[in-house]
Amino acid sequence: MADLPSLRETVARHGLDARKSLGQHFLLDPALCARIAALAGDLAGRHVIEVGPGxxxxTRALLATxxxxxxxxxxxxxxxxxxxELAAAHPGRLRVIEGxxxxxxxxxxxxxxxxxxANLPYNVASPLLVRWLRGAASLEGMTLMFQQEVAERICAAPDTEAYGRLSVLAQWRCRCAMLLRLPPGAFSPPPKVFSAVVGFTPHAEDPGPAxxxxxxxxxxxxxxxxxxxxxxxxRPLGEAEALLAAAGIDGARRAETLGIAEFHRLASCLLARETRAVSDRIGSPKRI
Known part of the structure; x- marks a missing residue:
């Protein structure tokens, strides 16, 4: 590590001006990077995936673990x-994949x-999170940085303004905790908003893809x-009243008042209804 150029020198040498189209805001403070790596917990023996390392x-902080x-x-x-050059300095420990x-x-x-x-690129942070939540059973955990507004939505409680679809999906699959807030000046170039690191620990129960x-x-x-x-x-799901009745939920309520367990019941009832419909279309096998 001692022979490596500083992060700012690396940026200058490779013409790494942050591009808005890629949602790039670089973390160049080694102490701050080390702090974020520490928030990920004990990484000994773990295989770590980082997205958008810039x-x-x-990456350097993760390699120091x-x-x-x-x-x-x-x-x-x-x-x-x-x-x-960072990969060359850490043979066998860093793989860089362009993709x-x-x-x-x-x-x-x-x-x-x-x-x-990962310090996620702002423009794809939410789609990436949803993708990883689908496969959360294969992960030991995630430590991810978002715009603070997105982080607050992820961790929001029912009956709050921030509570929404991302809150439900994230908290249904993981225990979520806000770990660190960062001001715009922590990044190069500074974004217009604060950022925050969220920790995700998948729940033991895997609902499965369906x-x-x-x-x-x-x-x-x-x-x-x-x-x-x-x-x-x-209503777009069809027979909304019957679906709500099956889940034991009053149709006069609004989405933000429902807890995670209530959304789980709704999803389970929807899946059961769709499974029955498929079975009915196939029909029973003909007797010979």
Whole structure:
């Protein structure tokens, strides 16, 4: 590490001006990067995936832990070139992959136990989170940085303004905790908003892909028209009143008043109804 150029020198040498189109805001303070890596917990023997490493500030901090391996996914070719010298300084411990994290499967990238630790590009942070929540059972945990507004939505409680679809999906699959808030000046260039680090610990119960898909449909409908009562908001799912009755939920309520367990019941009832419909279409096998 001592022979490596500073992060600011790396940025200058590789022409790594942060690009708005890629949602880039770089962390160049080594002490701050080390603090974020520490928030991820004990990484000894873990295989760590980092998304959008940029010039490698957080990457260096992760490599300074006892992680077995760090895999850095980067879409920006300039950053891939900048990270090559870091990989050379840590043979066998850093793999740099040029590619789109929205198309990557964490379970296929590294063996277990695996964690994701990343300062996420702002423009794809929410889609990435939802993708990883679908496969949360394969992860030991995630430590992710978002715009503070997004972080607050993730951790929001029912009956609050910030509570919404992302809150339900995240808290249904993980225990979520706000770990650190950062001012704009912590980044280069400074964003216009504060940022925050959220820790995710997956729940032991894995709902499976079919129930997760049902939960996505339920939350999309419920919060897509959040000012409407549920009997109206869930109408696109078909037979909204019957669905609500099966879940034991008053159709006059609104989405933001429902807890995670109530959304789970709605999604379970929707999946059961859809499963019965498929079974009915197939029909019973003919007797010969």
């Amino acid at each position: 010039p490698g500030g957080l 006892e992680a077995a391996e760090v895999v850095a996914l980067e879409l920006d070719r300039r950053a891939v070139a900048a990270l090559a 789109d994290a929205l198309k990557a499967d964490p379970a296929a990238l590294v063996p277990a136990p695996r964690r994701i630790v 129930l997760f898909a049902a939960m996505e449909r339920v939350t999309a409908a419920a919060f897509g028209q959040r000012r409407k009562m549920l009997r109206g908001a869930l």
